[in-house]
Amino acid sequence: MPEFIDPSILIFVAFGIVGVAVAVTVGFFVVDRITPVVAKLFGGASPVSRLEAEVQRVLPHRRQAEEDEDDDLDDSTASLLSVLPGASIVVDDDDEVVRASPAAYTLGVVIDDAIADERVLEQIHEVREHGGRAQFNVETRTPWQYEHAFDDLGAEAKERRRRRSVTRPNWLKITVGRISDRFVVVMIEDLSDVIRFAQTRDSFITNVSEQLLKPTEALMNLADSLEQGGGDRERIARDARQVRTTCGHLNRMVSDLLLLIKAQEPITPSAANVIALREPLEAVVAAAEASAADRGVHLSLTGDVDIRVHGDTEQIRIAVAKLVDNAVAYSPDGGSVTIVVRAAQDGGTVEIRVIDCGCGIPQQEQTHVFERFYRGSNQNERTQDGIGLGLAIVKHVALTHHGSASVWSRVGQGSTFTLSLPVAR
Structure with missing residues (x-):
């Protein structure tokens, strides 16, 4: 056994780091998954609820002041739309939005009392002409004025944020149906959190698995060199350096994951x-x-x-x-x-x-x-x-x-x- 290396200690330390990485991986998903649940249990208002409340204030004046004088929706239909989960939009035969949930604006489907997404508008025309129901998925972006509606910033700071801020897409499931000769309803189900979590989970598992394979492979190479013996000090030293490098890389990943978990806790x-x-x-x-x-x-x-x-x-x-x-x-x-x-x-x-x-x-x-x-x-x-x-x-x-x-x-x-x-x- 070469005097310059103690493989048992090296292997013990390396597997210890791998064990910590696996534990952090599990802990990361537990924290990442239960944080919003805990917030709900203790009554914390979610950013989405805060946003929609603020959008009520910044919606176009028509949504605030106009009564039912220009639409012919009966009371039972209007009441039903108000209690359905998700967001809803009612469009008349001139493609004008006569009713819309605040979320329809925050999700970028409606802008200035008009349907902003071309595919949604095309399906409205199709359903109005031929009847039936259309169901499909779309990807939208939240308009900047709604995304930062509750930010207490001055005009200059808001303009800088508008130019630079990185935004996330909204993944929506859309259902379009006709409710009368004049009106078409658009129902919106926001799937963003589900899809975003799935993407993060898949990316996390893939990347962490790849990182865990590297030190394992290096340890196997070192074990092969030690089993073969023959006093090949140069080969053993090379494999030992590879173990050290990959373990260092894994150690940095574990440290970053711990930092990421800590950074989930609001100040x-x-x-x-x-x-x-x-x-x-x-x-x-x-x-x-x-x-x-x-x-x-x-x-x-x-x-x-x-x-x-x-x-x-x-x-x-x-x-x-x-x-x-x-x-x-x-x-x-x-x-x-x-x-x-x-x-x-x-x-x-x-x-x-x-x-x-x-x-x-x-x-x-x-x-x-x-x-x-x-x-x-x-x-x-x-x-x-x-x-x-x-x-x-x-x-x-x-x-x-x-x-x-x-x-x-x-x-x-x-x-x-x-x-x-x-x-x-």
């Missing part, structure tokens, strides 16, 4: 959790300076770093560190990475921007970069072993702190990631 603003940004941001710069200096990347921190927010110092430090590490990794040798801190014009939020001059992100990939395990096409030798959880952690830290995360990028020009947080009052 309640109070006098006890008011922090200045200087400490976590200076800690990020200090930790990243060595790796940046190795490649001649200039790292700087500017702006009003003494702004105070409500939050968890460690979570904010980790979120900004993920952005800075990415910026350094994607920057060319001799490039620069800048952290800029500034308050929005309305004074309600503070923006932490991490700016690089790297390769940039293709436009079609920008809506996916905050998704768990998503890996873009612009990988290099420094990023190819990444897991794809860093920006998901950033997003969830932002949401936990009642803020937002956004990206601006152009291929060949670099990227700017912005973490926006409410200023402490």
